[in-house]
């Protein structure tokens with residue numbers, strides 16, 4: 079039976095109080111913008127402890143099955159928690175890859191053993207997950223991935239390299255796309271999907287410095303790394319379909335995620351504040367008509383994004399192209415964030431040229447850094463250009479290019 | 480983060496949307512739209528009576544006057560598919576005129592006209608625009624004075640929709656320095672006072688209405704105290720219904736574009752395979768989704784509170800820009816054929832232009848929003 083509005087309101091209030099009481103104070107170091115930018119041990123421990131605390135309070139994986147460590151509750155509860163976390167701007171959940179794509183994938187397609195082994199530790203952040211899809215020579219053309227997996231008794235031997243591995247340095251496991259049959263009829267048919275350990279002989283990671291000057295992802299090397307054969311998820315040769323299911327979870331195109339934000343929320347209201355404090359010709363920038371027009375456009379767009387998600391709940395208003403909003407969400411939200419941060423930099427006049435680390439940089443340089451970091455989502459998870467291909471072909475029915 | 484945003488859409492509205500979508504696509508194929516361009520009235524009287532059979536004219540009229548007593552937002556799922564299929568009818572002007580009477584009409588005016596409108600037997604319209612092209616409905620040059628129980632009018636109204644077939648026209652004038660509305664029925668509309676305008680959207684009919692020389696009984700005045708409220712409601716209702724027409728129009732022009740992109744070949748491939756066309760199409764789709772979300776949110780809160788003004792202006796601004804852009808790209812994506820009168824893209828580009836410049840373009844609304852939000 080569904081709960082009454084009053085019960086849900088009570089729950090929301092309880093959640094709000096818990097987060098107000100338990101959210102840790104901001105650390106003295108600068109936190110990453112998203113799970114793709116965790117670059118220091120201090121950041122890692124702070125965020126991992128936080129996720130653990132949220133899980134222990136029962137506020138993560140609330141709608142996942144109780145037998146694997148979830149809450150076994152209606153999804154509505156997690157939605158309420160997510161909304162409160164976003165509203166109160168609590169730190170994001172570090173184990174995003176586990177919570178929002180590997181986890182749902184395992185629940186959807188994994189064996190009983192895999193569910194028992196992984197789900198609870200994903201929720202508690204005891205085991206961090208990373209994703210091994212992209213390779214140095216194959217990114218957008220993911221189906222062409224060449225990392226090899228060769229079956230040898232009850233093991234697979236892995237050789238090759240994955241790159242841009244977010245959280246690779248901290249992860250216990252990787253969702254790995256590798257080629258088991260180089261002679262298959264099609265490039266897709268030769269792929270298989272593994273839940274691979276990361277701390278295994280023959281697997282090495284090397285950190286990569288990002289455009290912001292910080293660390294945050296790495297390259298992963300496989301040199302005759304042996305992983306148990308039961309790491310396979312789905313059948314051999316079904317790796318492409320499993321990868322597509324994973325990407326649908328990742329882009330939020332289908333539901334089943336554990337919940338929690340994966341990045342710091344940036345609101346237009348903060349940029350409006352910035353515009354009040356910086357000067358143009360001796361007056362606050364917010365009095366400049368062109369600045370005002372830009373701010374209104376951002377406010378409209380911010381609302382449009384939220385209203386799209388409100389409209390998804392009304393099937394009669396999405397029935398013609400039901401996948402249009404879910405499949406465009408990542409594209410629109412990531413491009414919006416990039417443009418907003420870029421605009422925030424532009425508001426600073428000549429101070430736009432100061433950077434993180436300078437004593438006088440505005441807001442500790444967060445806008446410059448967030449602008450640079452915003453590309454993580456316009457590139458990661460499939461670039462915006464690839465997203466537009468997908469929308470054109472799968473939603474509008476245009477021919478493949 | 481701001482308050483919760485929810486879109487309310489009832490089972491009944493969903494059914495209405497289905498009914499209206501089926502009706503408009505069946506009754507308004509593009510050949511029919513084009514045939515109507517050549518006619519004087521611009522719409523099909525038979526369809527107008529079928530619409531009456533569906534009860535659309537009376538939807539937002541109180542039950543005591545023979546209507547269904549629903550809110551204006553209920554018309555959104557009707558106007559949207561009408562916009563998609565470019566279906567012509569005096570439904571919007573008649574609805575707006577009825578709303579003006581509901582808010583500011585005298586008991587006698589309501590009694591006389593509202594039941595007729597509900598039954599589909601009367602067409603009403605509004606004369607609010609003037610020569611200056613200002614969207615501010617209180618910027619009035621037309622004047623009225625009262626002498627011996629008669630109202631004497633001077634000036635010219637512009638863009639009076641469907642005036643030639645209207646049973647009555649409500650015109651705005653300045654009376655004692657304040658805006659006032661006057662109801663003119665057929666008998667009061669002098670021969671030769673209406674001149675058909677040449678307008679960009681050929682699916683509509685608009686007239687210039689010369690008021691000078693018209694004089695009617697003072698009982699034709701609407702309640703002066705309620706005129707401002709009435710103009711405010713007409714304005715908001717126009718934003719809402721134009722936004723609905725726009726959302727439908729974007730869907731319609733996208734249909735035209737997708738059809739061409741999936742059938743026209745160049746260099747041995749369907750042109751829709753080229754990213755130079757595919758990506759802008761995807762962008763238009765995303766902006767269309769925004770427009771529709773803004774529209775149905777504005778409809779959800781139309782009757783509620785001051786937030787409605789923000790939602791309505793956002794909806795009008797978002798939709799206007801998207802429709803204009805989609806119409807513009809529709810021409811380009813048809814190549815040489817796009818430059819012809821025969822290509823349907825022009826019907827939508829003209830419609831987009833019309834909708835953009837009625838009741839405030841995107842820039843105008845954003846300027847107002849800046850004052851409301853910043």
Ligand SMILES: Cc1cc2nc3c(=O)[nH]c(=O)nc-3n(C[C@H](O)[C@H](O)[C@H](O)COP(=O)(O)OP(=O)(O)OC[C@H]3O[C@@H](n4cnc5c(N)ncnc54)[C@H](O)[C@@H]3O)c2cc1C
Pocket residue numbers: 114208209210211212213214215216217218219241242243244245295453454455457458459460461462463464467754
């Ligand atoms: C911060 C960050 C974190 C990441 N984390 C991970 C991770 O954890 N795991 C992982 O596996 N990957 C990760 N990625 C990798 C990401 O998924 C790839 O970078 C992305 O898919 C693009 O691949 P690429 O880098 O090889 O670029 P390329 O595919 O070489 O693209 C270069 C340019 O060409 C464009 N392009 C390519 N193909 C087409 C086409 N068909 N049509 C039009 N334009 C095209 C692209 O849009 C891009 O602009 C991450 C990336 C970033 C930036």
